[in-house]
Amino acid sequence: MRLNSFIFDSDFLQALVPARVMDSLSTYVYLGSLNLDRMLLPFLLMGLLLLLAVLAGRKKWQFRSVIYFFGGIIFLRLMLFGNPVAWYLHSKLLGWNDVGFRQVNVIDNELRHYFDPPEEVRFLAIGSSQTGALYGDYAKNNSDLYKVELSGLGPTEYYLYRDIVGKVKPEHVLLYLSEFDIARNPSYDTYRYAPRQWWSLASYTLSLRNNEQSEEMQAGLKELWIAQLFPEFKYSFIFKGYLRKWLGLNQTFERDAENFNTQSKNDKTQSQVSSLKDIFDANAIENSMAALNYFLEYCKSQGLQVAIIEGSYHPDAYNQKNLTLNSLVNEKMVQISESYENIEFISHDKISMLLAEDFVDGYHLTAVAADRVTHEIIKYIDGPSESVRADDL
Amino acid sequence: MLFNTFEFLVFFVFVYAIYRIVPHKPQNILLLLASYFFYGCWDWRFLSLILLSTCVDFYCGNRIHSSSDDRTRKVFLAVSMIVNLGVLGFFKYFNFFIESLDVLFSGFGWSFNYSLMNIILPVGISFYTFQTMSYTIDIYRRNLTPSKSVMDFALFVAFFPQLVAGPIERAVHLLPQIENPRQISREDIKIGCWLIVFGYFLKVFVADNLAPIVDVTFAEGSAATGAEILSSTYAFAFQIFGDFAGYSSIAIGLSRLLGIKLMTNFLYPYFVTNPQDFWKNWHISLSSWLRDYLYISLGGSRKGTLMTYRNLFLTMFLGGLWHGAAWNFVIWGVYQGSILIIHRLCLPALGKLDDIMRPLPFGLWRLVRILFMFHVTCFGWLLFRASSLDQISEFTKTLFTDFGGLSPLAIYNLKMVIVYVTPLIIIQLYKKWNDDIYALIKLRPSVITGCYVIFFFLIFLLGEFNATEFIYFRF
Numbered sequence: 001m002r003l004n005s006f007i008f009d010s011d012f013l014q015a016l017v018p019a020r021v022m023d024s025l026s027t028y029v030y031l032g033s034l035n036l037d038r039m040l041l042p043f044l045l046m047g048l049l050l051l052l053a054v055l056a057g058r059k060k061w062q063f064r065s066v067i068y069f070f071g072g073i074i075f076l077r078l079m080l081f082g083n084p085v086a087w088y089l090h091s092k093l094l095g096w097n098d099v100g101f102r103q104v105n106v107i108d109n110e111l112r113h114y115f116d117p118p119e120e121v122r123f124l125a126i127g128s129s130q131t132g133a134l135y136g137d138y139a140k141n142n143s144d145l146y147k148v149e150l151s152g153l154g155p156t157e158y159y160l161y162r163d164i165v166g167k168v169k170p171e172h173v174l175l176y177l178s179e180f181d182i183a184r185n186p187s188y189d190t191y192r193y194a195p196r197q198w199w200s201l202a203s204y205t206l207s208l209r210n211n212e213q214s215e216e217m218q219a220g221l222k223e224l225w226i227a228q229l230f231p232e233f234k235y236s237f238i239f240k241g242y243l244r245k246w247l248g249l250n251q252t253f254e255r256d257a258e259n260f261n262t263q264s265k266n267d268k269t270q271s272q273v274s275s276l277k278d279i280f281d282a283n284a285i286e287n288s289m290a291a292l293n294y295f296l297e298y299c300k301s302q303g304l305q306v307a308i309i310e311g312s313y314h315p316d317a318y319n320q321k322n323l324t325l326n327s328l329v330n331e332k333m334v335q336i337s338e339s340y341e342n343i344e345f346i347s348h349d350k351i352s353m354l355l356a357e358d359f360v361d362g363y364h365l366t367a368v369a370a371d372r373v374t375h376e377i378i379k380y381i382d383g384p385s386e387s388v389r390a391d392d393l
Numbered sequence: 394m395l396f397n398t399f400e401f402l403v404f405f406v407f408v409y410a411i412y413r414i415v416p417h418k419p420q421n422i423l424l425l426l427a428s429y430f431f432y433g434c435w436d437w438r439f440l441s442l443i444l445l446s447t448c449v450d451f452y453c454g455n456r457i458h459s460s461s462d463d464r465t466r467k468v469f470l471a472v473s474m475i476v477n478l479g480v481l482g483f484f485k486y487f488n489f490f491i492e493s494l495d496v497l498f499s500g501f502g503w504s505f506n507y508s509l510m511n512i513i514l515p516v517g518i519s520f521y522t523f524q525t526m527s528y529t530i531d532i533y534r535r536n537l538t539p540s541k542s543v544m545d546f547a548l549f550v551a552f553f554p555q556l557v558a559g560p561i562e563r564a565v566h567l568l569p570q571i572e573n574p575r576q577i578s579r580e581d582i583k584i585g586c587w588l589i590v591f592g593y594f595l596k597v598f599v600a601d602n603l604a605p606i607v608d609v610t611f612a613e614g615s616a617a618t619g620a621e622i623l624s625s626t627y628a629f630a631f632q633i634f635g636d637f638a639g640y641s642s643i644a645i646g647l648s649r650l651l652g653i654k655l656m657t658n659f660l661y662p663y664f665v666t667n668p669q670d671f672w673k674n675w676h677i678s679l680s681s682w683l684r685d686y687l688y689i690s691l692g693g694s695r696k697g698t699l700m701t702y703r704n705l706f707l708t709m710f711l712g713g714l715w716h717g718a719a720w721n722f723v724i725w726g727v728y729q730g731s732i733l734i735i736h737r738l739c740l741p742a743l744g745k746l747d748d749i750m751r752p753l754p755f756g757l758w759r760l761v762r763i764l765f766m767f768h769v770t771c772f773g774w775l776l777f778r779a780s781s782l783d784q785i786s787e788f789t790k791t792l793f794t795d796f797g798g799l800s801p802l803a804i805y806n807l808k809m810v811i812v813y814v815t816p817l818i819i820i821q822l823y824k825k826w827n828d829d830i831y832a833l834i835k836l837r838p839s840v841i842t843g844c845y846v847i848f849f850f851l852i853f854l855l856g857e858f859n860a861t862e863f864i865y866f867r868f
Contacts, residue, residue, distance in 0.1 A: 065842045072846040080854075222399055223858075232853030239854045247808050 081235050087111040090238050099241035101129070101151035106193045107238065109150065121146040123378070124170035126161065128153045130311060131176045133364035138374040145374075146170065150193075155288045156186040158295035159204055160194035160224075166302065172381060173304050177333070178311035179325040180363065182288040183280040188220025192227040192234050201228065207294060208287070269314065272362025276317035280325050289332055300342055307381055308333055310347045312354045313363040344381070351376045394434040396643045397596055397858070404431070405647065412651060417574040421548055424651070428553035432516075435557075439515040442480055447543075447550045449476045450525045454532045454539040454546075466533060473529040481522045484515055489718030517557030519715055523682055525550050528564040530686055537565050545571050554647040558640045560658040560678035567653070575652030587834045587841075588646030590848050595639030595817070597856035602813045603632040604857070606806045613780050619796030620803035622788050626771045628806060629778050631814045634662065637676070661825045663770070666762035667743075668732045671770060679715070683708050702737070706730035716777075721785060725776040732769060816851065 080086055087110045096104040122144040125135040132149030139147040148164050150157075155177065165173060197204070205221050227234035299306050310330065318326070330347060337345040348354075351373055358369035365373065394401050408427045412420055433440050453473040457466045528549070531537035540546040549568050555561075610617045610625035617625065641658035648655045662675040672680040688708040694701040706727075713726015736743075750758040775792075779785045791797075824832045834841060 065838050068839060068842040069845055072842065073849060076846065076850060226399055230853050232850060233858065236854050236856070243812065243855070247812065248805075 077231060081110070081231060081238070084111065084114040087114070094238065094241045094245065098245045099237050102153075102190050102193065103237045103241070105150045109148070120144070121168050121170040123172050123174050123381075124148065124165060124168045125174040125176070126153070126158065126164065127176050128181070130180070130363055130365075131174075133360070134176055134370045135174070135374055137367050137371050145378075150190075152187055152190060154181045154184065154186050155295070156208070156291040157191065157194065159291060159298060160191070160197065162295065162298050163195050165299065165304065169302070169304075171305060173299055173306045174377070175306065175308045176311045177292075177308050177329075178313075179280050179322060179329045180276075180311050180313050182292070182329045182332070183282060183285050183325045184288075185281055185284045186217075186288070188216045189223070191220040192223040194224060194227070197224075197228060201225070204294060208291060210290075269359070269361045273314050273317045276313055276362055277319050277322065280322060282325060282328065285325075285329065285332065289336075293336070296336065296340060296343060300340060304342065306340075306343045307377070308337070308343065308345045309351075309377055310345070312348065312365075314359045314361075315354070315356050317362065346377065346380055350380055394431055396640065397593065400434075409650065413577075420575070421545060421571060424553070425544060425548045425551065428548065428551040428556060431553040432551065432556060435516050436513070439513075439518075442484075442515055442518065443521060443551050444547075446477060446480065446522065446525050447547045449473060450529050450550070451540070451543050451546045454529050457529060457532050458539045470529055470533045474526065477522045477526050481518055484513075484518055486714075486718045493720075520559045520561055521550055521556060523561050523679075523715075524563075527561075527682065527686060528568075531564055537568075540564075540568055540572065542572070552648075552653075554644040554651075555655055558637070558644070559676075560641055560644065560656050561682050562655060562678070563682075566656060570653045577650070577652040581649050581652055583834060584831060585646045585649035587831075588642045588649065590646075590845060590852075591820075592639045592642030592644075592646060593852055593856075594848050595635040595642060597639075597858065598635075598851050599813050599817050600632045600635030600639060601857035601859075602855070603628040603635070603809065606809055607632055607778065609802075610806075611778050611780055611784070613784070615784070617788070617791070618798075618800050618803065619791050620799045621806065622775070622792055623771075623796075624803045624806035624810065626775045626778075628810050629774050630663065630767070630771050631810065631817065633774065633777075634659070635817070657830065660830065661821055663767050664763055664821065664825055666759065666766050668729065668736050668766070668769070671766065672729075672733075679712065683712050687711060702734045705733050705737075709733060720782055721776055721779050724782075724785065725773055728773050728776055732773075 081090075087107065090107045091111045094104065094107060099107070120143075124146050125131050125139070126148045127150075129149060129151050131153075132147065135145055135147045136149075139145045146168050148161065150161070153161070155175075158175070201224070205225075208217065208221065223233075296306060310333070330345075333345045333347075337343045354365070354369065354373070358365055360366045394404060404427075408423065411423055415423065429440055429443075432443065450473050453469040456469040460466050460469070528537070528539075528546075532539055540549070545568065548571050549562075549564060552562075552567070552571075606628045607625050609615070610621055611629075638659035645655045645658070656678055658676060658678050660674040660677070662671055665671050665674055688704050691704040691707060692700055693704060707730075709730030710723065710726045713722045713724070713729065716722040716725070747758075750761075775788060776785055779788065820833065824830050826832075829835070833844060836844075
């Protein structure tokens with residue numbers, strides 16, 4: 001629900017808003033001043049029920065108390081995380097060393113909610129920081145590609161972020177996937193940061209639970225449900241971040257940040273490569289694929305084309321185990337692309353080979369390599385269709 | 394199922410919705426089934442222990458009451474005690490005693506082959522065992538007539554809000570409320586809601602935010618400096634208060650919503666000036682239980698000064714052991730017994746000192762005494778929280794002989810304590826100032842609503858929801 005809107009000059013916004021937020025917002029149309037819909041309705045419903053109960057008891061003071069209580073909470077919600085100024089401040093004042101990688105992305109995306117995406121987006125790239133590294137530079141300079149980057153975002157979470165797909169309505173959704181995402185146990189503690197899900201959350205939860213019963217997943221889903229009703233719970237990291245920052249308490253993240261910043265490029269790469277050799281798990285594939293299917297079904301229902309590009313990581317990390325998993329995942333991707341008309345799988349062999357020097361660390365591409373690969377991907381998608389290519393062969 | 398989980402919220406709302414629309418007898422059946430379900434969610438096998446305790450004490454209570462023969466009455470009291478303490482002893486202390494015996498024997502150069510059993514400690518066993526024992530003892534003392542309904546008695550034993558961590562209720566107080574129809578007044582709902590929210594604030598905002606500080610310092614092999622130990626002990630003092638008083642507050646609040654009044658378990662333990670007052674403010678249901686059923690049974694203060702000291706010491710020693718099967722709890726009990734005795738010994742001197750210092754302005758002398766007593770209590774918490782006897786001796790040595798300066802970690806700890814404890818201190822001061830634990834709910838409705846909004850945001854914005862169970866579940 002946009003209560004009103006203002007027209008801003010793009011240069012003004014560029015100067016005002018942190019660059020990382022504006023990255024792929026090539027045209028800025030207007031800024032919604034208040035955003036109520038994502039947090040208000042269920043809460044109002046609760047308040048209404050309580051009011052009805054109080055009215056049934058005909059207690060005037062109780063009626064006033066309920067109004068004050070819910071009114072007070074809604075007012076504070078709007079002040080703290082229901083308006084662009086608040087999100088602008090959170091985005092400006094908090095860094096990843098205060099709140100964490102994913103959390104910073106969440107703040108940035110919340111602020112971006114108040115901006116309209118470019119009018120005609122051809123490509124929407126959604127994924128983790130790998131996706132961010134791959135399309136970042138291209139998205140900055142080209143309005144046909146819109147990038148949504150959330151640190152650690154994996155296939156089990158794509159469906160939770162479908163509102164962005166629905167809002168942008170691109171021609172193609174670009175997913176950058178390999179065993180790096182599919183054969184890795186998801187981190188369920190980030191589920192709570194997902195946007196409002198409405199009724200489909202129940203069926204999504206059930207479908208996830210059918211594939212996995214781990215305690216971590218149960219806890220993650222539970223947090224997601226609670227966060228849907230209580231945005232205070234969802235955004236508590238922001239206020240804990242302020243507390244840490246202002247009292248000089250940000251020891252945990254500061255220590256990580258210090259390690260992260262002081263490690264040499266080579267050391268960082270080596271440690272990530274060695275962890276990549278051991279991190280993947282074939283047992284995670286079924287769960288990831290089931291969740292991915294859920295998202296792909298959604299794209300199909302929206303009439304969107306999906307391009308699944310085979311993701312890459314540092315060549316030194318491809319040991320026998322990873323190669324086996326790679327072919328297993330590729331097999332699954334081919335099966336998917338064959339079973340959905342709107343899905344195309346672009347494997348490694350259709351784009352140029354990536355070498356060690358193309359990576360800035362264990363799994364993020366350098367700007368030069370990313371730009372090259374992005375152009376190749378777009379060229380491939382814009383090229384002749386799969387059937388024409390098959391006929392050529 | 395923990396109070397601080399979403400599952401419990403759903404469970405309680407469901408139970409409460411039915412509870413409000415059914416008459417008294419079905420209400421009791423519902424509460425009993427809900428209580429067994431609540432306990433069974435943790436481990437259904439241990440429901441058998443609750444059932445055993447219920448059956449034995451119900452039967453023994455009836456036999457004690459119906460018999461006029463003193464010997465028979467004593468026999469059935471003994472049966473009740475042996476069964477309850479036997480179960481408690483086996484599940485809680487068996488391995489501890491075997492290990493301790495081995496250490497003792499090896500000191501004399503003897504050794505005996507033993508194997509420890511893999512015994513799981515049933516949640517809340519110390520609480521409901523003491524509660525049911527009070528029933529038979531009170532009947533034996535002719536302070537209570539036995540319950541006529543086994544179902545009502547079963548509910549008294551298993552009443553879910555206070556089943557796993559108290560308050561340890563007395564049959565004299567709780568049973569009549571179960572047996573007679575209950576009226577839920579507007580006041581009950583008002584107080585109940587307030588206590589629940591305040592309890593969550595204590596647990597989620599205060600206790601669980603302080604827990605990581607304490608865990609780091611008291612981890613095994615920790616080489617903390619004096620300032621780090623001191624700041625972490627401060628943190629633990631408020632963590633354990635927030636955790637346990639929080640649980641009690643939620644339990645009392647939930648019961649109040651059900652129309653049942655439980656006893657107050659915590660007042661202002663850190664605003665007291667002597668150990669005797671501390672025990673009148675801390676875990677009141679346990680300290681009064683120990684006083685009524687142990688200290689007085691031992692003779693109390695009726696048999697002269699020396700016997701009084703002995704009784705005090707024994708009571709606190711056993712009180713320490715009640716908390717857990719570990720030597721640090723025993724030492725903590727001994728420490729509590731000792732400071733109670735020392736305080737009694739020093740009373741005349743303290744009285745004189747009081748007379749001299751009282752004229753100091755702004756209640757300064759009182760503040761000094763409160764701070765002194767707080768530190769005495771904190772040293773007890775160090776004994777209580779330490780992960781081993783070695784850690785106790787190492788930390789004590791560091792604190793008193795090698796304190797050192799303020800490290801960055803100590804400053805961090807202190808800042809955390811200040812941030813998370815200040816709202817609690819303000820609330821406690823207000824209640825203490827008005828000498829009324831319900832002082833805040835007697836404010837104007839608009840102020841109360843404002844307090845609820847503030848609590849709501851403190852809990853959800855700054856609360857810690859990843860913590861696991863309540864500390865006293867282990868006891």
